[in-house]
Amino acid sequence: MKKPKLLLLCCLAAIAFFSCSKKDAVPTTVVITVTDGRTNSASAGAIIKLYADSAGVVNNSPKYTKTADNAGKVKFDVAYLSEYYVIVQNGSAKSFYDGFIPTGIFKSQQDINNHPIQMPPGVVGGIILKDINYDGAIDRHDKVIAPGIFIIEKNTATVDIDVY
Secondary structure: OHHHHHHHHHHHHHHHHHOOOOOOOOOEEEEEEEEEOOOOEEOOOOEEEEEOOHHHHHOOOOOEEEEOOOOOEEEEEEOOOOEEEEEEEEOOEEOOEOOEOEEEEOOOHHHHHOOOEOOOOOOOOOEEEOOOOOOOEOOHHHOOOOOEEEOOOOOEEEEEEEEO
């Protein structure tokens, strides 16, 4: 008689455990606004890819992909990870160039002279790359896996990204 009671008790416990409602769960949300850095206008139609890890970036296997609306915005409800890698592209404009992060456009020779040395050398109208290690030169030491965004579980992260 003890075995059927124990079995019944285990079944009831399992039913109670697995029938708990998750309706109170709060999603982790990422809202991204993409701007064309050349024109400072919304980058409608930009493709935003979120990667869960570096292997996803290397293999071009995003966990989430969406297209920005006419205001350059997109909203993702994501599985919580403290960081996602994000790469955005709209035509030839990108948020990431072969390991380097663009930060602007050279507007003059003086602008080129006032920024870290790039190889190939910067040209007026060309893309300014981020000097990650602040050594005054853009080189292999400034490469990253991809730009990352950090999120907090059950909150909304709002991120602005420029493409050049």
